[in-house]
Amino acid sequence: MSSILSWASRRAGGLAMIALLGLSYWVISSELETQRYSYQYQQQDSLSAPSHQPRRSAFWIQFFAYYCLLIHVLVAMFPMRSCWAIWDITRSVRKMAHSKALQDVKFSHRRRGSSTSLSSAETLTSARDFSASSSEAGDELEYLVDSDIATDSVIHAIIVPNYKEEMDSLRETLEVLASHPQARDTYDVYLGMEQREKNVELKAMSLVSEFVKKFRSIDFTLHPSDIRGEAAGKGSNVAWAARKLSERYSLQARKNVIITGIDADSHLSSNYFALITTMHLNYPETANTTLYAAPIIFDRNADKVPAIVRVADILWCAAGMSGLYSGSTTAPPTSVYSLPLELVDRVGGWDCDNESIGEDLHMYLKCFFALNGNLTCRTVLSPVSQTNVTAGGHGKGYKGALADIQARYKQAMRHMWGALDTGFALRKIVELWKERKHTSRAFRPLHTSVDANSDIYVPEPQLDTVNSEAVPESGIFSDVTQGTLMAPNYTRIFYLFHRLFEAHFLPVQMTILIFASTGYTWVAGGENDPHGIAWIFTVSNVLRTLGFMQVACYLFLYEQFHKTCLAAREKEMIDAGLAKGMNFSHRALKKNFVDYVLVPVVAPIFGSIPCAQAQLSHFFTLDLVYTVSKKVTRQRAKSLSAELLV
Template sequence: MSLFSWCARRSGGLAMIALSVLSYWVISRESAAIRASYKYDPKDNLSAPRYSPNGAGAWTVLYSYYCLLIHVLVFAFPLRACWAIWEMTTTMRKNTSKKSLKDIEFGHRRRGSSTSLSSSETLTSSRASSSASSEAGDLEADFYSDVTTPDAGVQNRVVHAIIIPNYKEEMDTLRETLDVLACHPQARNSYDIYLAMEQRENNADVKAMSLINEFVKKFRAIDFTLHPSDIPNECPGKGSNVDWAARKLSEKYAMGIRKDVIVTGIDADSHLSSSYFTQITAMHLSDPESATTTMYSAPIIFDRNAHSVPAIVRVADIMWCAAGLSGHYIGSTIAPPTSVYSLPLQLVDRVGGWDTDSEAIGEDLHMYLKCFFALNGNLTVRTVISPISQSNVTAGGYGKGVGGIVSDMRARYKQALRHMWGALDTGYALRKFVELWQDRKHTSRTFRPLHSSRDNSAGTYIPDAQLDAITGNLSSEQPVDSGFFSDVTHDVIQGPNYKRLFYLSHRLFEAHFLPVQMTILVVTSTLYMLATEGAEDIHGVSWIFAICKYLRTVGFLEVALYLFLYENFHKIAVNIREKEMNDAGLAKGMNFSHRNLKFNFIDYVMVPLVAPIYGAIPCAQAQICHFWTVDLVYTVSKKVTRQRSKSMKAEALP
């Protein structure tokens, strides 16, 4: 490993140490200079502070302006989140009103069944699936518009390959997720479900076969994959599981239809509305030029068991929702997904699938970065106006007093540490920046289907002369017709988009550096003002710290405003999900967490505690640990399950 790679992986920890050293140097030097400047005045027997020029000098100016920069960034984040959630809420309300005025038969009926994959078939076969041959219509779908639902013939052309990675998940959790997907009217014609099981889980195949037998007639296809536990250099986790499943399912789709296969990775407890896939289908068909270089994502919402977790855990998840939502506003070109996202199989081919090492533990952001750099920053991102329902992390402490609250808080901290462990992606991005600069003039790329090679690299560069000799002057995105290179696709991508690279740098800094940097500066800037109180401001920086105090106050008010705006966002989202579940007959026993401002007023009080406990502290812990290890033991969080399933279990007991 080169020195640059080592430093890049630990950039967050190195930045934390550098700021701590700078802060200590400035405060100690400035306070020492002030103490040395006290002189005895015989007229009034008083000692007056006179600043000595032997302080920290230019380092004080650097420290002060950096403090201002960090405060401006902290001020900007909740402001952007407020704007995004307001736009999202307005659009959802508008779409809901439109749907309430129409009798959309598509939303209340099931189309005829299609051939489903037999439960006895596995993904070891290289047999390819067939696809409808109908032509795409002339659909127009803006980034934030209520997209038009394609007719059945056009929609059936798009196949949604849905991967559900899981490890030691309860059967009720998986069954409930499949029930929700199966109730979608397009499930039988468009959904290929892949249960991504782990070999290291006992009887995982038995669990999968049981679910397949139960749901085999409800989807276009359903199957399972079994991820081996002994692949060299792999880190157990969601990324390695999804990558294995994607490589197996890749065998099932022929070259001619791969561009219309959309791969979606979801958590085992994620509940998606049918509109999620309907919107993606419409957007995919409406813009064929960028369809194969687009990633789709939606905001997440914790609306299942928020009423049964401590307020501090609830607010931590609401702010985590804000982190992802802050990129989903009109005009945003940088919108990393959170947990659930979709991308065309051809884009998965292009980047060589998911990375599986320990650096890729933050699988959603890491895959976004991999696609982003494979396209020189020209990745298209589209927001799906359909929030993903998820469960708050819990240790089952609800109603168990202080001990239960502590156990739930501890469980949420472990998840926060896992999130912050993803700071390794900053190191990955730094290395990709260098590679992109080195290859900035090389825009010809070739790639093969994901299953063709285990070591398929992202966007392999081949000189044009050699490429022409191999492929015979193929046009962009055109595979060779026959021969050994029949599955090779040649494409030409745009040059580096430096504007987006700058924006991405800002978002990565905001996610992986800002929590710790802000905490250090809040403490040290307060100490600096106390140490220099009453002294002459020869550096002319006192105005900076005065502004920083105002920015902190306004930033806190912005967070309160975000929580206030979240009330309507949550209300509309949970009402939409509850109506859809009632229409599907699945609402009985399912969890719906409705917010009440009077009951949830304590959430606003918890904000000052959430930032350090679930932001700065786990971020600092992760970055310190990175100095000696990049491996994190991946654990499965406890999920809330349908009460109906539990009651049925109880009735079945003798």
């Protein structure tokens, strides 16, 4: 029975799609049959009152109508929440940009003994306790620490997973990180490389030697190519790097170590890490059960991709930002996120199987259910700059545009392949219900497990001497931590499944119902409404129109968000001396008016169609081949190290 439930949960989206198609066919065919027989009966004896039995399909017709109404309500809710979120985030980011408090935070810039090595992943084997020094803070403000708190006591372990990424793209990302004033004191950078990539060690060593003096430490890890069940990709590289870096921090030091996973093309402001440090220190009661997420923005090559690709990414921003508004408790991250090392220990690190291709949402779900739904989510008011997906088609006519669209569709498939996470969440909620009476959970540091798939949790009966405040000084359980669990938060769990339904079910369900409801109203026709449901389809049409109007409103609000974020990034890059040759995609309402017109086209091409394809594919395979998208970098001559790799 459990294997059947496991199989069904992994294909929940596809099963729901087939069920809705079956229901739609039944309802329309039943109504069509009723209309035909009713017509023939009236022709034979028009003076007699009809005396047929109530139709068996009446219940399902009403169910179909009310389900159609529910889906349209959800469709109208999403852009409404997105509009509120982008307005709230823009207002907060603008307030942050005008504040000088973060700029006043001073870092000592003392260079500690370098822990950098030019070797492979095998060098990350010794556990060391990195000391931290104090620094002065600026004026006290809402988001900042008091002046007596050592802001550089928090170490940021930054993982940059990459597989066949261009050298210049990685170098540019590292240069942006190195330009931050706190980089030399608090950034431990780990390049999560893939062993199966050709000349990968030479590539990694070149980058490490180039940036050895610009970070607190920099190293690289090589994800082995022979681990069964693990494929090349971001998730497996992050997982391997996290297990290796875990060895470097002692039990005491890891309490203030925060891991950040970024894409190879992500440009982060120094404010991103400063704000996380502040929140980590200001909220000690939830410091180690908090996940930090930031909005993303595509502001580097948006003017060099087809409008349809640009709009698809803008709407993808909407999906990410829709949970990041003030007061939101359900905030799945998009691409870039941070979480404390102790939380990573608690959940056993990142998964690497075929269900975790969307590693950001998957890790969020692991943390969410490990804490019984009591995961704390905090928004980092420092948008992350990303590049639009491209196949290098700019300036190559319609063939180049088609290549870019095809590259974006492949990325949409990767996004929609994440529907497997709904099944993962369904299995986790079953586990949570079975374990709902447990009040604590014991765990060990991530690297102490024998292999990536072993269970690092410790049976509670064996931990009578262990408590959440202290651990034994010696013995087999000397590295065990026991954390107290709060009761399941069913309200948050309900909100989570609403968001999962919205992401993985709604695009296909909405498309099916648009055609099915249109077909039903055409078949039913006339003024006769025996089920009293005609008003539902009228309201659904209004909600559908309202939804498109709200998407247009979101695009209008996005103009100011894009302008605010781009101005802040451009200023920071100019101050850091990195602006020359860097891409800044400015927007103008008149110039980008076509974006508003393309919304009805973008939704099915990059939403409904890849979602349906992914869910149908899950009946045959759960594997998806990971492909690397082309990134845009600064226009400059190739470096010597890049040439050596050719």
